[in-house]
Structure formats: C-alpha cells, structure tokens
Amino acid sequence: MAKGASRNRVGANQAFVTLAATFALLFSIAFALLAFDQYRVLLVAEQLQEFTVPEIIRYQRLARNIEQLRQEGEHVFSASKDDERQQALFIVMLVASHPSILENESAAIAAREAEAMLSDASRLAERDPVLFKVRYAEWQQHSRRLGLLVDDLTVQGAGRVAEDLARMSEVMHLSRYKLGGTLVLAGLFLVLSMWLLRRHLVRPLQHIDQALSSLNVDHPAPRFAETRLNEIHAIEQATVRLHRLLLENEASRRDLEQQATLDSLTGLMNRRHFMAKAEAELRRAERYGHPVAIALGDLDHFKHLNDTYGHAAGDIVLRAFAALLTESVRESDLVCRYGGEEFVLLFPESTTEQARVLMERFRHRFSEFDVALPDGLLLRVTLSIGIADASRGPLEAALQRADDALYEAKWQGRNRVVVAIE
Amino acid sequence: MRLSLLILLFLCLATPFAGAKELEVAIGVKSPLELRQPNSSTPPAGGSSEINRFNEAIAREICHRLVVRCNLHFVTFAEILPGVESQRYQLGFGNFLRTPERSLRVSFSDALWRSSSRLVSTEESLRKYHFPTGQELTLDSLSNVRVATITASQQHRYLERIASQRGITVVALTTPAEVFEALRDNTVDFVLVVSLLAYEQIKTEDPQMRRYRYVGPGITGHLLGGSVHIALPPGAHTLQREVNRAILEMRNDGTYNRIAMQFLPINPD
Numbered sequence: 096m097a098k099g100a101s102r103n104r105v106g107a108n109q110a111f112v113t114l115a116a117t118f119a120l121l122f123s124i125a126f127a128l129l130a131f132d133q134y135r136v137l138l139v140a141e142q143l144q145e146f147t148v149p150e151i152i153r154y155q156r157l158a159r160n161i162e163q164l165r166q167e168g169e170h171v172f173s174a175s176k177d178d179e180r181q182q183a184l185f186i187v188m189l190v191a192s193h194p195s196i197l198e199n200e201s202a203a204i205a206a207r208e209a210e211a212m213l214s215d216a217s218r219l220a221e222r223d224p225v226l227f228k229v230r231y232a233e234w235q236q237h238s239r240r241l242g243l244l245v246d247d248l249t250v251q252g253a254g255r256v257a258e259d260l261a262r263m264s265e266v267m268h269l270s271r272y273k274l275g276g277t278l279v280l281a282g283l284f285l286v287l288s289m290w291l292l293r294r295h296l297v298r299p300l301q302h303i304d305q306a307l308s309s310l311n312v313d314h315p316a317p318r319f320a321e322t323r324l325n326e327i328h329a330i331e332q333a334t335v336r337l338h339r340l341l342l343e344n345e346a347s348r349r350d351l352e353q354q355a356t357l358d359s360l361t362g363l364m365n366r367r368h369f370m371a372k373a374e375a376e377l378r379r380a381e382r383y384g385h386p387v388a389i390a391l392g393d394l395d396h397f398k399h400l401n402d403t404y405g406h407a408a409g410d411i412v413l414r415a416f417a418a419l420l421t422e423s424v425r426e427s428d429l430v431c432r433y434g435g436e437e438f439v440l441l442f443p444e445s446t447t448e449q450a451r452v453l454m455e456r457f458r459h460r461f462s463e464f465d466v467a468l469p470d471g472l473l474l475r476v477t478l479s480i481g482i483a484d485a486s487r488g489p490l491e492a493a494l495q496r497a498d499d500a501l502y503e504a505k506w507q508g509r510n511r512v513v514v515a516i517e
Numbered sequence: 518m519r520l521s522l523l524i525l526l527f528l529c530l531a532t533p534f535a536g537a538k539e540l541e542v543a544i545g546v547k548s549p550l551e552l553r554q555p556n557s558s559t560p561p562a563g564g565s566s567e568i569n570r571f572n573e574a575i576a577r578e579i580c581h582r583l584v585v586r587c588n589l590h591f592v593t594f595a596e597i598l599p600g601v602e603s604q605r606y607q608l609g610f611g612n613f614l615r616t617p618e619r620s621l622r623v624s625f626s627d628a629l630w631r632s633s634s635r636l637v638s639t640e641e642s643l644r645k646y647h648f649p650t651g652q653e654l655t656l657d658s659l660s661n662v663r664v665a666t667i668t669a670s671q672q673h674r675y676l677e678r679i680a681s682q683r684g685i686t687v688v689a690l691t692t693p694a695e696v697f698e699a700l701r702d703n704t705v706d707f708v709l710v711v712s713l714l715a716y717e718q719i720k721t722e723d724p725q726m727r728r729y730r731y732v733g734p735g736i737t738g739h740l741l742g743g744s745v746h747i748a749l750p751p752g753a754h755t756l757q758r759e760v761n762r763a764i765l766e767m768r769n770d771g772t773y774n775r776i777a778m779q780f781l782p783i784n785p786d
Contacts, residue, residue, distance in 0.1 A: 156784070160784075177725065178724060182720075186782045188716065189712060189783055192731075193633065194632065194737045194742050197737045
C-alpha cells in the first residue's frame, strides 16, 4: 500500500509546473478565442470605417441632393418672380447633373424626369400661367416620388450601418459569453488551485506544525496521513526521525543522570547527590518547622568479611543490603551509600524516635536475612546505626552527631541502634 | 527684465524669416477678362465666377492650415497642368478630374468635390438636330455637329477621340466664356463643359434660359465626371500629405461646407 502511495507521489516542483502549464494552456486558448473575436470586431470596425461610413455618407449626400432638387422644384412653382423661378430651375438642373444622382439609377431617372418636367413647365409660366399652375399637380407626383426616394435612401444608408453593427453586436455578444466563460474558468481554476494547495500543502504543513509543537518524549511518535508531495513526505519523515532522536536523547540523558546520582554497585544515591537532596530537605524542614532525622549505618565486621570471603562476596552483601533497605524504608526517605560499607538515611517529617523504630525494625530484619553467595554459602551480617535529629543546625553537624551515635553503637557491642543525645 | 526684452526683440525680428515658406497657386479663370492681371495674387476687379471664388477660398484655407503664404495666379485652364508639372505652381485649382494620363504628369490631392459634364445647345441647334422619332438627343447620339469645349480639358480629350468617328468638329477654346460665346455666335452647335461651369455661364448670360438648353442628362461616363482634385507637382509627397490632411480637417470641422454654401448653389461634394 505504502509502495503504491509512494509510486503516486510527485515532487512539488512537478506538481506546480503541471498546474501552471494547465493554467497557461487553458488561458492561452481562452485568450486566443477572445483575441480572434477582437480581431473580428476590428475587421467589422475597419469595414465600417473604410466602406460603410463612406457609403452612408454617399447615401446621405444623395438623399440631401434629391431633397434639394425637390425643394427647388417646389420653388419653381412657388416663385413669385421669373428670376427666382429660373434660379430654382438652374439649381434643379445642376443637382440633376450631380454625379451622386447620376450614379444611382432610380435617382438619376427620377431627377432627369423631374428636371424635364420642370423645364417644360417653366417655359409655360410666361406663355400660359394657367396651364403652368395646372401642371403643379403633375409636379406633386414627382415631388412625392422624390420624397419617397429620399426616405428609401435614408433607410438604405441606415441599413448599411445596421448590418455592420449587427455583425459587431453578434461578435461582441459571443465575446461576452467567452469572457464570462473565461472568468468562470479562472474562478474554478482558482478554487481548484486553492483546494489543491490546502489539501496537499497547507493542511500537511499545519499537521507538521502541530506535530513539531507537541513533539516531546512524553508523547507518542507523530502519525501523518498519506501525502502526495515528496517534499511534504520528507518533512513528515524527518519529524518522525526527530521524535525518535528525542527518545534516544532522553534515554541517554537518564543514563547519564543515573550515573551522576546513583552508586553503581548498589543502585542507591551516591554521596554527592544525597548531600544536595538532604540540604534541600533540611532547608524545607527548617522553614516549616517540621521534624527530620538522619541515620548513619555501618555493616559490622565488613573488613573481616571481605578478607574471609573476598571482595566479590562483599559486593554481593552490599547489594543485598541496599535492596533490603530500599524496600524497607518509605518512598520519601533518602537512602545513600555514604562510602564503603557505610550508609546514610534521611527521614523527612520524622522524629528521631520514629526513625529509631524504623531502623530498629530494619536492623532486626537484616540481622536475620541470609545473603546467598554464588557458591551457595549463606551469610548473615549485622548492622550498627546511629541516629540524630537533623531539624536544627547544619547537615554536617547532624551527620557528626549521627556518627557519634554510631560510634557509641559500635562501642556498645555492635548490631544495635543508638540515638544521639541532644 | 532686460534679457526678456532682448528675447522678445529677437523673436519679433526672427518671425518674418521663420514664416518665409511660400506656395505658388494657380486658379483657372472663367473669362478672358480675368486674364488682364496675369500672375496677380489679387482677384480681378470685375469679380470672378462662383466656382473660381470657391476654389480661391479653398486655396486660401489650405494655405492658412499649412501655415504658408500663397501667391494666387489666375490663369487659363490649359496653363495649369503644365505649370504644376514644371513646378512653377505648387497647387493647381482647375477642377481636375483624375485620369490615368494626368496622374503620370502630376500628383493629385484627395477628392475636393464631384463633377459631371453637361452638353448645352441653343433652341436653333436643337431644332436642327432633333431626332424625327422624338428620341432624346444625348452626347452618345451626337454626330456631324460642331462642339466647343475648353482646351486641354477632359471633355476636349474625349471629343478629340470620337471626333473623326462621328464626324464631330471640335472647337477648343481657353475659357468657358469663350466656349459659350462660340455657341451664342452660332460658330458651334453644342458645348460640352463641366456642369457647374455650364450652370454659371448660363446663369450669367441667359438667366431666363431663352437661348440655351441643356441637352441630355448629366454625364459621368467616358471619364467626363467623377471626383475633382487639386493638382500637385509630381513627387511632392510631403505637400500632398499636408494638403490631404488640411482637406480632411476642413471637412471634419465644417469649414468645407461653409465655403461651399457661401459660393455655390449646391454642395458639390
């Protein structure tokens, strides 16, 4: 399973390059589509500018000229003087000759017929004014026809631009949809990117952060969910290795601490460590006015035992003694190998009498305890103990008093407990 | 203060030299009367035709926009193109249609206005040459007649081309006034000129139109109609660009229309 997961795992660089390449490809396509639409709009705009607008202007000018022709035709009939009528007729003839009118077949025909009709009618104006007036009805038909032509041309001109604008509008609408699609695509891509970043980068980093924050020897090794990125996986593995190193360091530290504070033979506190702990305990007792007692014990005839059975047997006796002593005193009591076959004990919250009772019970128990040597020989060793009150004065003084009491116990015949007289 | 006065004095002295660029402008005349002041930069005392005054106003406006001083020369139509070709004139206003042949000789500006040609005759000639069937007499149906036109014009070139084929006698004269004088004197039967010139001449000579008659419709075929341009010396590309820009600006800001309305009865554009 892990092997399969490892096969599926990719490098962050590769993942981001793939993501960026996908993004670039999609947006290149979207950009190309939009650019194509823009190109089409530009083409239509160019068409509008280069051809349609001039064409519209051409239509406008044509419509303007026909309208002028029509108005001047009206002047031919409405003029009160011959000069004015003739001037209007001149302009009719001039407009009818304008290239813009001649280029448009229907306009050219209408203008030519209107011009001919007005020329004929104008000649009648002097000769037969009544007949001239009668021909106004005929002119009105021409005028209506010219007016309709003006309307048609205006609509045609507008129609030209409407076609281009419709094309442009169609392209712009399409472009708008594409732009909308691109924005949606960009949004989706952004959401997808954020989701991928959160899932494969941010969340794993948060887990690593939490694991590192709570990384200590009291907690189990951190566990991580399967990740897809090599780099994240490497950091997670490094975090697990770091936890393992912490455990190893802690074990080493404890070993060193043990070596620094315990006696290597008996496993009891060594003298230096005892002195430091005892000083602290005495300060605490003095501050609160609580009782504390100290005892100094020495195995009887231990030199003779060494000489008789060898130092190895002595060591066995010392280890057995220490083990029995440790299980016989309270958790709160401090037990220390003071040196050689001498041991010192500190009894917090205890008077000398309470300490004496405890030590007497232990002395009796040890005196009946058989220490088995490797060769099967059983030995019994006795113990002399001196007890002193340590609740007042310095530790050295209390030790000296306990030592004096020990000496007294030795002097009295050994295998006994003596309390120093205060 | 003293320095400012010196700079001001220098600018005042330098200005006439800075604006020393000049253009020689040729404008075609309608009548020989206008030729009494050859190469004059002032219009004739007797006044000139509407189209010429229109051309003059356009020329002055272009010169103003080009920030140059223009010397106006009122010459016959036939003199303008050779004058521009030889670079004696930098701008030629002769109501020139742009033809391939002319384009080989001179450069042209963008279109200034649009022109057509018109055939004009008299009542007498029309009675003489009318079709018995009542068919309308047009330029294409003319034959065995005398036609007057302006020397070196496009109309002249066209008539020369069809003359032998149709038995037409072409009489080329230097000005529109002379052309119509020939018609009036019955030296010719028809005249073929630019519509605007025909209108002006008839309006001046025969305001009641008792003598002259238009024959057939306006003509734009046979290169007798189309856009009218200013002639420029060959290869004068910079001047051509500046003149075109000035024309475009005149159209866009309405100056062109104002000038046209001031001098012409219709907008010739």
